Amino acid sequence: MHTRTVFTGGRVFDGVTTAQADVAIHGDRIVDVGIGLDGDEAVDCTGAFIVPGLFDCHVHIMASDFDVARSEQEPFSLPYYEAVRNLSLLLDQGITSARDAAGADAGVKRAIAKNLIEGPRLQTAIVMLSQTGGHGDLHLPSGGSRSMAMMMPHPGRPRSVRDGVDDVRRGVREILRAGADAIKVATTGGVMSTGDDPRHAHFRDDELAVIAEEVAAAGTYFFAHAQGTEGIKAALRHGARSIEHGYHLDDEAIDLLLRTGAWLVPTLSATQAIVDAADRGVPIPAESQALAREAVGAHRASFARAVDAGVKVAMGTDSPPYGHPSDSNLDELLLMTQASAMTPADAWRAATANSAALLRQDDLGALAPGKIADLVVVNGEVDDLRGLRGRIRSVILGGRRVR
Template sequence: MKRTVFTGGQVFDGTSTSLADVVVEGRRIVDVGVGLDGDDAVDCAGMSIVPGLFDCHVHVLIRDLDVARSEQEPYSLPYYEAVRNLSLLLDQGITSARDAAGADAGVRRAIEKGLIEGPRLQLALVMLSQTGGHSDLHLPSGGSRSMAMMMPNPGRPRAVRDGVDDVRRGVREILRAGADAIKVATTGGVMSVGDDPRHAHFRDDELEVIAAEAAAAGSYFFAHAQGAEGIKAALRHGARSIEHGYHLDDEAIDLMLSTGAWLVPTLSATQAIVDAGDRGVPIAPESLALAREALDAHRASFARAVDAGVKVAMGTDSPPYGHPSASNLDELQLMVRASSMTPADAWRATTASAAALLRQHDLGAIAPGALADLVVLDGRLADLGGLRERIRHVVIDGRRVR
């Protein structure tokens, strides 16, 4: 079997950095050290080599934040846009991602069969929500929004559930449809008009059954949670990760530490909404006001969580793919600017920590025996600027795909 050696790069192994060579044979890394040889050599002098990158919160069926436009387009169009969005993730070295609602099992299967290109993809399918919650498409007029990524279909069960029995059935239907994890909205959200991100959603008996059904299937649940009470409710019932976390208080941070839950901050998401509004994208005034109000609180909560030692995994909530300057990798710079995180901490959140969150134990590291997902980029890792343009090689399963 052919051995490919990536020579002379600064290797970040998921924990620390050193000058080394990396040898790939078949699907796996077989050696890391100095002076190694192989059948083919890739000169990485002046470059950095990192494990394949993770984004733990994407929505590959979404192009941008223009809901009014998307509601006027054919139902199937987002699936074709997902083909481009998945390719854009690979362009940025993101070799593993968790789609946090929208994509169904067919999207994942198309990647696995080689029909389309994309990262290793885990799925939530839908976001469970109570009536009047973040997934409820009801409008004051009596009609409903027609967002393709939220509408039930044969591969995407109904998201809005109320009461213990309905919630239990919902979890089982979602797992039956091929979900890797269960996503639950334990608060309202910014982009769903009519609910408030500070209000807690679902009661304890509903969350208890969600957690129990996910665990019985060997899965877990993670929570869209922005307000403090909804965050704490999710954590008390065993949420594996908190997504967003706008309003973390001391009790919430203590719960994250005691339960070992991850924070997926998605700093990009709040910033993207504000930026889109400034560019004239037709975002509901209520949503734009909530995003502007949340911006500083979001960053402050994240900084406090980092200082306390909460585990962090990188996730973006998909910055608008339709905007040419958007990059998921901007999240690394945002995390460092908003907190005491170092660039090395940000890389760890995007590799080893994210792999642990998603239970991908063969990924997130450069070490003998690990699956050969690698990214080679120009320059030093301490410089987080222009990462998208600095990508030179992307390897998945030992195959160079970029």
């Protein structure tokens, strides 16, 4: 028999402002929000505020740091055990829902659902579609290829590199068959993939059209790793639900985001994390370091223009911050406010209601009767976004206190 638990004495963030209120939960649902609520148990939230469970819409739980050379020397199965730790670290930060943007397969998601391991509610893309010579093609000048664990094909993870309409169509179908919730496609090169250029557009219109056709038939969507301008616009013209990164947005790209209603997941943490890791001595290729340092300014300027125009923003980080204790996914909230006109309330909304809408999670993202009881109790003031990782007091996942 479930007890009625009341979180009392704190302030509740309603998506716009905070106000003194209690939150009552029963089983896995929020049943009331208001003043003076009673229940079987009380949780004192004095000196704290309560927000809905947080989202990170762009994680890679099978990656633990940026040291690709190290990961190439590790046993194949090790990233799965590292993922157990990484999922736990997400919960530590109040992230109760996440979208893995390549790496985690159906078995990881199933293990969470069966309570074999603990972790956020997880949506998966399994692998990222890439053209030959694209962001997911780990070909080396020597003729060999990198064996980056989160991209390596195996029975639960179809091959990433696809070319031509028929191969791309088959790729989408194979990835969906493997259990993906959505399809991720690289419509540009990337910073961390040597040999390609983030500014170049990848996949042609007929290839992108078949991706859009297949996801529509399956009742799902595709989202795009897109850093350069032309690749961003190509993805949007073919119905991408979200643009990940968006380093180089021009007026037309911003207009397409607005007209299509697509989301921007800026991942400001990503370029900064690469620069920080390189400064700590992580052996990141010189080409990638240079691209990341060059991209930081353009990335923030593009994001600021998108915010000013009213583009919808959801929270995602892309970076695997698990390898260094000073890093936190929640730093993204502060970065968004520093780089644009977003307020702290806007940042919290990006990490809650907006992200829930992007991932089609209607039962999450708000503190309201009937919603799933995912909530986070955070010490301090809601407008203070500094040091959030160390200020998490409690994390409730589906009505269960997991932290």
